[in-house]
Amino acid sequence: MSGPKAEITSVLVTGGAGFIGSHLCQELLRLGRRVVILDNLNEFYASSLKLANLAAVRASAAAGRLAVLKGDIRSAADLERAFRALGDPQQGAVVHLAAMAGVRPSIEQPQLYHDVNIGGTLQVLEACRRFGVMRLVFASSSSVYGNNEKVPFAESDAVDYPISPYAATKKAGELLCHNYHHLYDISVACLRFFTVYGPRQRPDLAIHKFARLMRAGKPIPFFGDGTTRRDYTYITDTLQGVTGALEWLSGQSRPGYEIFNLGESRTVDLSTLVRLLGEALGCRPALERLPMQPGDVERTFADISKARATLGYDPQVAIEEGIGRFVDWFRNQG
Template sequence: MKVLVTGAAGFIGMHVSQILLARGDQVVGLDNLNDYYDPQLKHDRLARLTPNPAFSFVKMDVADRDGITKLFAEQRFDRVVHLAAQAGVRYSIENPHAYIDSNIVGFTNILEGCRHNGVQHLAYASSSSVYGGNTLMPFSEHHSVDHPISLYAATKKANELMAHTYSHLFGLPTTGLRFFTVYGPWGRPDMALFLFTKAIIEGRPINVFNHGKMIRDFTYIDDIAEGVVRVLDRTATADADYDPNQADPARSSAPYRVFNIGNHAPIQLMSFIEAIEQAVGLEAVKNFMPMQDGDVPATHADVEELAAWTGFKPAMPVPEGIQRFVAWYRHYYRV
């Protein structure tokens, strides 16, 4: 297939592109290479893809309406993996317009490109943050997600609604993927594992929010990428059993699906930090702090829907995943 991967220089985008290329697909990677974090890391990720003759790179912002329109018309993609977005919960509080431009305007451009150019299936990044103020665990696709607590979460919820509209109106098959705290080699420098590892190695204190009383469903990058590709390969279809009199957020009469992708094995933040300390071989100096705005105390993914649809469940044990990240970090930064 010819597959467009937006955000191809990103953490998840690089890994998904590698899987697609390894099995023989043609991949067009799109990224704007912005400076939300060190662009050099993005360039180095791209350098792992560009030697493959089946990969081509387009530097473009998904908010570029004319550019995206032209790209879709010229390339005629079979399928699309849309991962480009302005990431980060806390950054959305400080810079809301960046999220509207990328996550709303950009997503509209991708939907329009798919609609007008015969794309067979659009798989796109949503987020566990859509569960917002929910406290019933584990988070299920059948739960309501109407109470976001950050603009980032609101844009991801909006993406799911927009996708459903296009699935309903135009028959465009769409599948949303709610990622749960992705970590691993080549990860983002603004994520906890990267920040903690860097600070511990450099002998600086780490900020531990909510005084350490946090639980996260940390999900290893290889599991995430495998899940994305499996979902991409199974085109969303209408649910013949959908009952509009008993509306279920996980069901639709349109070719629309949404799935959690999480490890289904949440751990305490303090246990996560202990695993980093063991992998690094140093004890962290901890600066305990209150909860940050827009954050939630716990996440836990119910992944039964994903398993039933694809036959796949994430399974990497967190300590092993952390060991692999620390080994990559030491090699990449020559520590």
């Protein structure tokens, strides 16, 4: 069956009040698209921060270009409101970002992560089928690679051994997306994000948490010996990948299903990250040395050749520049 060829003019963003979601909504509005946000504003971190994110999005929106709905992706009724607000399904797409995030909390609350990340994704896919919205971007995670020995991580690598419930839910989400692509001709781009950071980053994530503790003169939790490595990706580069995926979906003449890594294709060890952050803040970090945590991977490292070739993905912001930009924003928050 031929896939949809119509230009994407309206986008439903689940989790649009979050860190990545709010930045994406602003970018989509800048590109002239109409945006519908569905977010339940939960208290995984302070809802006041999400409301501030929404205020920034609203400030970017022309009249009639933005609809913000409070609702839960596990609720068929809430999704129905959001999909009806999207309008013409032939010109619509969904970017599904909403999820319970974080590796360590998923070990403490595996049932909640299963319900939201797997059950909620199934409800989103069912709504796509019911309302005829045939283009979906699914936010996956580099955590699906587990402790993969082969580097850099490529989309063709086996990802059968996740080491946290969170990672397992993201792998399950990719599989559900493939089910609905195969059964109902929904075109899907699964994007494996690699440690996204930048202004408005969630306060529980390392860079933001470390900066807050350093400014207060408190020691930072330093897990392991400092040699764990991450492929940090600045928010504007991640946005470039997401909008590239929407363009790819818009251009498909037949239904497609692909997985893409969105990273910087460079790894930075924990000791270097802390040093860069301390230098940018003008302080000497104090460390609270702790053992490695269950579920934490030893390294992430993205092979981005597929995203470069297919999506035109071309990350620009190196960690040194990105940390400086983050600290500028952080200081302005008081």
